[in-house]
Amino acid sequence: MKRRFICLTALLAVCSMSAMAQGIMGGHVTGSIQLDGQISHRDTIIGSQDVPQKLLSNARADILYTNGNFSAGLRYEAYLGPMLGFRPDYEGQGIANYFVSYKKENFAITAGHFYEQFGNGMSLRAYEDRYLGIDNALRGFNVMYSPLSGVILKGVIGRQRYFWLESKNIVRGLDAELSFNDIVKSWADAKTRLTIGGSFVSKYESAVNDWIPANVNGYKVNLPENVATAAVRMDLAHGGFGLKAEYAHKSQDPNDLNNYIFREGNVLWMSASYSQRGMSANIQAKRVDNMGFRSSRTEPYTEMLFINYIPAISKQHTYSFLSMYPYATQSMGEMGLQGDFMYKFKKETLLGGKYGTDIHINASLITGLDTVDAGGRGTDGYTSSFFGTGDTYYGDLSVEVAKKLSSSVKFAATYGYVVFNPITEGHAGDNHHNHVVVADLTWKMNKKNSIRFEAEWMGSDSKYDESIDDKRAGDWIMGLVEYNFAPSWFVSVSDQYAYNDGIGNYYNLSVGYTKGATRLQLGYGKQREGIICIGGVCRNVPASNGLTFSLTTSF
Numbered sequence: 001m002k003r004r005f006i007c008l009t010a011l012l013a014v015c016s017m018s019a020m021a022q023g024i025m026g027g028h029v030t031g032s033i034q035l036d037g038q039i040s041h042r043d044t045i046i047g048s049q050d051v052p053q054k055l056l057s058n059a060r061a062d063i064l065y066t067n068g069n070f071s072a073g074l075r076y077e078a079y080l081g082p083m084l085g086f087r088p089d090y091e092g093q094g095i096a097n098y099f100v101s102y103k104k105e106n107f108a109i110t111a112g113h114f115y116e117q118f119g120n121g122m123s124l125r126a127y128e129d130r131y132l133g134i135d136n137a138l139r140g141f142n143v144m145y146s147p148l149s150g151v152i153l154k155g156v157i158g159r160q161r162y163f164w165l166e167s168k169n170i171v172r173g174l175d176a177e178l179s180f181n182d183i184v185k186s187w188a189d190a191k192t193r194l195t196i197g198g199s200f201v202s203k204y205e206s207a208v209n210d211w212i213p214a215n216v217n218g219y220k221v222n223l224p225e226n227v228a229t230a231a232v233r234m235d236l237a238h239g240g241f242g243l244k245a246e247y248a249h250k251s252q253d254p255n256d257l258n259n260y261i262f263r264e265g266n267v268l269w270m271s272a273s274y275s276q277r278g279m280s281a282n283i284q285a286k287r288v289d290n291m292g293f294r295s296s297r298t299e300p301y302t303e304m305l306f307i308n309y310i311p312a313i314s315k316q317h318t319y320s321f322l323s324m325y326p327y328a329t330q331s332m333g334e335m336g337l338q339g340d341f342m343y344k345f346k347k348e349t350l351l352g353g354k355y356g357t358d359i360h361i362n363a364s365l366i367t368g369l370d371t372v373d374a375g376g377r378g379t380d381g382y383t384s385s386f387f388g389t390g391d392t393y394y395g396d397l398s399v400e401v402a403k404k405l406s407s408s409v410k411f412a413a414t415y416g417y418v419v420f421n422p423i424t425e426g427h428a429g430d431n432h433h434n435h436v437v438v439a440d441l442t443w444k445m446n447k448k449n450s451i452r453f454e455a456e457w458m459g460s461d462s463k464y465d466e467s468i469d470d471k472r473a474g475d476w477i478m479g480l481v482e483y484n485f486a487p488s489w490f491v492s493v494s495d496q497y498a499y500n501d502g503i504g505n506y507y508n509l510s511v512g513y514t515k516g517a518t519r520l521q522l523g524y525g526k527q528r529e530g531i532i533c534i535g536g537v538c539r540n541v542p543a544s545n546g547l548t549f550s551l552t553t554s555f
Contacts (some may be wrong), residue, residue, distance in 0.1 A: 026067055026068065027065055027066055027067030027068075027070075028065075028066060028067075029063065029064070029065050030063075030064050030066075030555065031061065031062050031063040031064060031554065031555055032061070032062050032552065032553065032554040032555075033059075033061045033062075033551075033552070033553050033554075034059065034060050034061075034130075034551070035057065035058075035059045035550070035551045036057065036059070036548070036549070036551075037055060037056065037057040037058075037083075037547075037548065037549045037550075038051075038055070038056045038057070038084060038544065038546065038547070038548050038549075039051070039054060039056075039546040039547040039548075040056075040544040040545055040546040041545055041546050042545075043526065043543070043545040045504060045505075046471065046503075046504050046506070046526055046528065046543045046545060047469070047471065047529055047542075047543040048526070048527075048542070048543040048544050048545040048546075049542075053080075053081050056080075056081055056082065056083045056084065057078070057079070057080050057083065058077075058078075058082060058083050058086065058090075058130075059078045059079075059080075060076065060078070060096075060130070061076045063075075063076075069102055069103050070100075070101070070102055071100070071101045071102075071103075072099065072100045073097075073098065073099055074097060074098040074099075075095070075096050075097035075098070076093070076094070076095055076096070077093065077094070077095075077096040077097075078092075078093035079091055079092060079093065080093065082133075084541070084542045084544050085133070085532075085539060085540065085541040085542055086133040087133060087163065087301065087304075089163040089164070090133070090163055090164075092164055096135075096161070096164070097113040097135075097137060097161075098112050099111065099112030100112055106145065106146035106147070107144070107145050107146075108143070108144040108145075109141065109142070109144075110141070110142040110143075111140075111141055112139060113137045113139050113161070114126070114137065114138055114139075114142040114156075114158075115127050115128060115137055115138075116138065116142055116154070116156055116173075117309075118154070118173065118175040118197075118199040118231065119175075119199060119231060119233040119246050120233070120269060120309075120311050121309035121310075122229075122231055122248040122267050122269065122291070122308055122309065122310060122311075123173070123199045123200070123201045123229045123230070123248050123308055124156070124171075124175075124199065124201045124229075124307060124308060125306075125307075125308060125309035126138045126156075126160070126307075127309070129534055129537065131532070131534065132303070132532065132534055132537055132538070132539050133539055134303055134304070134537065134539075135161050136160045136161060136304070136305060136306060136307075137160070137161045138156060138158035138159065138160055138161075138171060139158050139159055139160075139166055140156065140157045140158020140159065141155075141156070141157055141158065142154070142155075142156045143155045143156075148183070149182045149183065150178060150179040150180065150181070150183035151176070151178055151179075151183065152175075152176070152177045153174075153176050154173075154174070154175040154176075155173070155174050155175075156171070156172070157170065157171070158170070158171060159171065159295075160295050160307070162304065162305060167295045167296055167305055168205075168206075168296075169203055169204060169205040169206075169296060170204045171201070171202075171203050171307055172201070172202050172203070172204075173199060173200065173201035173202070174199065174200050175197065175198070175199040175200075176197060176199075177195065177196070177197035178195065178196050178197065179193075179194075179195045180194045180195070180196075181194065191239055192236070192237070192238040193236070193238075194234075194235070194236050194237075195234070195235040195236075196232070196233065196234050196235075197232070197233045197234075198230070198231065198232045198233070199230070199231045200228065200229070200230050200231075201228065201229045201230075201231075201307060201308070202226055202227065202228035202229070203226070203227055203228075203293075203295050203307060204225060204226055205225055205227075205295065205296065205297060206225060207223035207224075207225050210223055210297075210298075212254070212260050212377065213377070214378030215375065215376040215377050215378055215379070219378065221254055221260045221377055222378075223254060223260075223297070224251070224252055224253070224254075227250070227251055227252070227253040227293070228250070228251050229248055229249065229250045229251070229265075229293055229307075229308060230249055231246060231247065231248035231249070232247055233245065233246035233247075234246075240274050240275045240276050241272075241273070241274050242271075242272070242273040242275075243271070243272050243273075244270070244271045244272075245268075245269065245270045245271070246268075247267070247268050247269075248266065248267050248291070248308070249264065249266045250264060250265035250266065250290070250293055251264060253265065253292075253293065253297070254297065254377075254378075255292070255294065255297035255298070256297060256298050256299065256300075257292040257294070257302070257331070257332065258290055258292065258332060258381065259376065259377060259381065260297075260377040261290075261375075261376070261377065261378075261379060261380060261381030261382075262378070262379065262380055262381070263289075263290050263380045263382065264290070265289055265291040265292075265293070266289050267287065267288045267289070267291045267310060268285075268286065268287045269284070269285075269286045269311060269313075270284065270285045270286070271283070271284045272284075278343065278344040278346065279344070280340075280341070281339075281340070281341045281342075282339070282340045283338070283339045283340075284313050284336075284337070284338045284339075285313075285336070285337050285338075286310075286311070286313045286334070286336045286337075287334075287335045287336075287369075287386070288329070288330065288331060288332075288333055288334050288335075289333050289369060289384060290332055290333065290381075291308065291310060291332075292306070292331040292332055293306065293307045293308040293331075294306050294307060295307055303537065303538070303539055309535075309537075310329045310331050310536065311329075311535070311536065312329055312533075312535050312536030313329075313336035313337070313338045313364060313366065313536075314327045314336070314364040314366065314394060314396065314536075315338070315340070315362045315364065315396070315398065316533075316534070316535070317396075317398070317416070319414065319436070319438045319454075320456060320478055320496065321416075321434070321436045321438070321456045321458040321478065322396075322398060322414070322416045322418065322438070323533075324434075324458070324476075324530070325394075325418055325420040325432065325434070325472065325531075326531055326532070326533035326538060327366065327393070327394040327420075327424065327533065327536065328424055328425070328531070328536060328537070329536035329537070330366075330368070330393060330424060333368060333369040333384070333390075334366055334367065334368060334369070334393060335366070335367050335368075335369060335389055336364065336365065336367075337364065337366075338362070338363070338364035338365075339361075339362070339363050339364075340360075340361070341360070341361045342358070342359070342360045342361075343358075343359050344356055344357070344358050345357040345358075345359070353403070355403065355405075355406075356403075356404070357401065358400075358401070358402040358403070359399070359400070359401050359402075360398075360399075360400040360402070361397075361398070361399050361400075362396075362397070362398050363395075363396065363397045363398075364394070364395065365392070365394075365395040366392075366393045366394045366395065367389040367390055367391060367392050367393055368389070368390030368391045368392075368393055369384045369385075369388065369390050370384060370385045370388025370389055370390050371383065371384045371390065372384070391421060391423070392419060392421060392431065393424050394418075394419065394420055394421065394424065395418070395419040396416060396417065396418045396419070397416065397417045398414060398415070398416040398417075399414065399415050399416075400412060400413070400414040401413050401414075408443060408444045408445065409441070409442070409443050410441070410442045410444075411439075411440070411441050411442075412438075412439075412440040412441075413437075413438065413439055413440075414436075414437070414438040415435075415436070415437055415438075416434075416435075416436040416438070417434070417435055417436070418432075418433075418434040418436065419431055419432070419433055419434075420434070422470070425531060427468060428468075429465075429468060430462075432460060432461065432473070433460065433462075434458055434460045434461075434462075435458065435459045435460075436456065436457070436458045437456070437457045438454070438455070438456045439453075439454070439455045439456075440452070440453070440454050441453045441454075448485060448486045449483075449484070449485060449486070450483075450484045450486070451481070451483050452480075452481070453479075453480070453481055454478075454479070454480040454481075454482075455477075455478065455479050455480075456476075456477070456478040456479075457476070457477050458475065458476040458477075459475050460473065460474060460475055460476075460501075462474065462501070463501040463502075464501060464503045471498075471502070471503055471504050471529050471530070471543070472502075472528065472530055473501065473503075474498045474499075474501035474502020474503070475498070475499055475500035475502060476496060476498050476499070477497055477499055478494065478495065478496045479494065479495055480492060480493070480494035480495075481493050481494075487514065488513055488514055488515060489511075489512065489513055489514075490510075490511070490512045491509075491511050491512075492508075492509070492510045493507075493508070493509050494507070494508050494525075495507040495508070496528070504526075504528060505526075506525065506526040506527070506528050507525045507526060508523060508524070508525030508526065508527075509523065509524050509525055510522065510523040511523075517553055517554045517555065518551075518552070518553040519550075519551070519552050519553070520549070520550070520551050521551075522547070522548070523547070523548040523549070524546070524547050524548075526543070526544070526545045527541065527543060527544040527545075529541065529542055529543040
């Protein structure tokens with residue numbers, strides 16, 4: 001805390017000197033405040049527990065001061081205590097993030113906490129997701145320099161945030177990106193556009209006091225103290241065609257996640273797309289092999305201290321039952337393929353009708369790698385075939401048809417099929433096969449009033465097993481009604497019920513009010529235990545039964 005106080009004092013001193021140098025009236029302050037709270041009580045059917053504190057809350061205030069090329073900011077956070085699903089290590093309050101930054105033309109530098117991403121993030125992604133309880137901001141220096149048009153160079157060094165502390169280990173990175181259409185003047189107006197980039201990221205972690213026993217008694221794993229990842233990427237576009245690719249390679253990195261093996265890691269991601277008026281198509285492919293890259297080799301929480309990020313290759317569904325089994329990216333090994341197609345049937349055609357018809361088809365398949373065991377700790381661990389596939393981890397197919405039935409009524413129907421392997425969440429059991437049907441109708445009664453109806457059904461071959469206690473199993477139905485009084489109020493009522501081979505009845509009532517930049521939302525009901533995933537990054541959410549509220553404002 002003493003060090004945090006010294007850093008804050010220095011930040012305020014710098015802000016004061018800048019204000020005196022440039023004139024306080026020349027700068028301005030902006031910010032936002034968010035307060036989320038929860039009251040939950042015991043429910044033996046869904047598995048929610050009593051909360052000793054009765055009220056749980058997560059709160060934050062972000063303040064930004066800007067004056068010309070100079071800016072400074074801080075974030076105050078309070079977890080009193082942390083809401084259900086957030087790590088208890090967040091308990092407490094204080095200044096969690098602070099920085100000073102200077103930007104001018106082709107140069108920028110930030111000191112303090114910062115977020116950064118190289119390419120798709122496969123070598124470096126320092127980011128925050130407050131809803132997943134993840135914040136791996138780097139505290140140190142972030143420098144960007146553009147020596148000429150079309151060339152961007154970046155350099156970072158720092159330590160990652162770890163709840164209220166920070167990792168003891170150092171992360172360093174360099175990135176370069178070249179846009180040839182900006183560099184070569186004769187290419188400026190060309191239909192073909194090409195950008196390439198490359199990055200190098202390393203971490204230093206002392207191994208002096210680490211004794212990791214190898215498979216052979218009497219020997220220990222000789223841990224490397226410097227681990228590096230190098231990546232190259234390309235973005236090529238011509239007219240409506242696009243091709244993107246990135247490849248990253250990681251040096252030997254024995255850690256708790258891979259059981260301290262010495263196999264090097266790699267990941268390849270590719271995307272091809274085509275779009276024109278009324279139609280778009282995209283296909284993505286990805287192969288991941290031992291690419292978990294964290295600043296601490298012994299980190300117990302699987303979502304913390306990641307230096308890199310492996311992009312998800314499955315659709316992020318918005319409907320409840322299609323997202324009931326979200327897929328978490330398997331950084332230790334997976335292969336995936338995803339296709340996405342959208343088409344709009346024109347108005348006044350057989351399938352388009354009076355207002356036109358939109359169709360959206362998405363499919364993905366993700367499997368494990370085809371591996372052969374080659375020893376345990378202290379060895380390469382396994383070998384794998386590059387094109388060989390292992391067990392199915394996840395697969396889905398969704399077809400959505402959306403149509404405007406009249407000037408005031410819109411309708412969408414969706415069919416989805418999902419295959420899910422429990423092993424991806426660390427559980428045993430057979431694959432789940434789910435069929436999902438969704439109907440969504442919105443009626444805009446006038447300029448200020450609208451009502452939306454949503455109905456969902458899911459049929460599954462899974463059955464509730466008390467020993468596994470996965471409360472998503474079984475057959476489900478759901479209904480939702482949402483009324484909007486623009487621009488201020490909305491009210492929604494929903495219920496999810498496991499009517500066959502499952503357990504639980506999850507009702508929810510929500511009310512929201514918005515005025516200007518301030519929004520208040522209240523909810524009461526039951527939350528099913530399960531997994532929340534955003535972009536392939538997931539966290540467990542325990543069951544809850546009670547009141548939730550959220551207040552946000554900005555200035």
